[in-house]
């Protein structure tokens with residue numbers, strides 16, 4: 001894992017190189033995805049079935065065979081060992097409770113002329129939730145996508161999840177039952193995104209697609225944006241740990257592993273002012289790595305995109321963190337509240353030594369679908385607001401029409417739009 005020092009003259013260039021990563025901009029992936037989407041649009045179910053058989057090793061004849069019934073979802077839930085079922089229900093409850101606080105309500109007010117102005121909040125009619133399933137199963141992602149949609153009041157939630165070789169994951173199916181999906185299909189990749197965006201004979205067209213996925217899924221979401229809404233284009237997982245040197249180095253090493261184990265191109269970085277502590281974390285990494293079942297992925301990720309960075313102090317650590325704008329930021333320091341005001345850009349901030357990022361992935365409550373690849377500079381976590389939309393409300397009183405009519409008419413003449421002007425003037429007394 002590379003060691004960097006913020007005092008080195010070429011540190012800025014090294015940091016830029018470390019962060020350089022563009023999600024789903026591989027022209028070969030984009031070309032493959034364009035072909036898949038075009039066929040799904042033209043041939044509907046038949047194309048989705050053909051691509052699913054090809055990429056996921058299934059042998060379906062019809063798309064109906066790939067639909068999961070409510071009965072099957074419930075049976076999977078009931079088959080789970082009791083401890084796992086309880087954990088799933090407990091996580092769902094916490095995620096739901098957290099998101100209930102995000103629900104926005106319609107509002108309005110009247111101005112001095114009695115004109116009503118406001119905003120009406122409505123849920124989307126039908127959404128598609130992509131649950132990744134190529135290399136690993138993600139029941140937690142079912143909860144994180146479906147529950148906010150429910151809290152928003154979306155009446156129809158269509159879930160898609162690939163099942164390589166037709167192997168269904170009970171915990172994913174059970175999570176779909178607990179979260180409450182309307183319909184679920186075992187299809188994935190660009191063909192699933194295309195089916196949700198265009199609609200097929202069997203899969204209904206949705207208004208918005210949310211959820212993370214690999215490069216093919218990300219490229220497909222980018223391509224269908226405009227036909228449907230999307231939440232974001234999520235890239236590989238990232239963790240940035242700011243540590244004052246007072247945390248158990250094994251904890252820090254394992255927290256870095258926790259995101260590195262997602263992907264060979266995931267990113268794990270430590271910022272710390274204490275050189276001796278960085279060496280202890282290095283020793284922990286060396287000792288713990290051989291014990292990890294996903295050692296090969298962790299090792300590749302740390303070697304490819306990981307870094308242990310010595311900084312001057314915690315003030316500088318916060319400045320660098322704002323530049324990195326990580327998906328997950330662990331503030332593993334004695335007084336996290338004191339440093340919080342200095343942090344502006346991060347998908348989620350995990351405060352204090354006991355707050356491992358992994359708790360947020362499953363059950364703390366906040367969403368684990370977060371902006372990656374520095375997009376936390378302008379983007380926010382997936383939330384209820386992604387499943388609600390706003391409509392402006394204007395109800396002008398007769399008195400208000402006199403005042404507004406004069407202003408609008410003046411400006412409309414200024415723009416040379418006489419119909420606009422006359423519509424306003426006709427209502428003047």
Ligand SMILES: NC(=O)c1ccc[n+]([C@@H]2O[C@H](COP(=O)([O-])OP(=O)(O)OC[C@H]3O[C@@H](n4cnc5c(N)ncnc54)[C@H](O)[C@@H]3O)[C@@H](O)[C@H]2O)c1
Pocket residue numbers: 032055056131132133134135136138141162187188189190191212213214215216217234235236237262263368369370
């Ligand atoms: N940000 C988050 O919240 C979050 C949560 C969970 C997972 N993830 C990430 O999501 C990703 C999941 O990726 P995954 O691959 O395991 O599952 P996936 O479901 O995203 O992709 C699997 C699908 O990719 C398609 N595909 C594979 N190879 C293809 C090819 N050569 N041509 C065309 N299509 C092809 C297939 O259709 C397959 O069904 C990982 O990077 C993981 O880290 C992110």
Ligand SMILES: N[C@H](CO)Cc1c[nH]c[nH+]1
Pocket residue numbers: 138140141236237238259327361368369
């Ligand atoms: N850390 C991932 C988002 O970057 C989410 C996840 C799901 N399961 C475990 N982790």
Ligand SMILES: [Zn+2]
Pocket residue numbers: 237258259262361
């Ligand atoms: Zn994770």
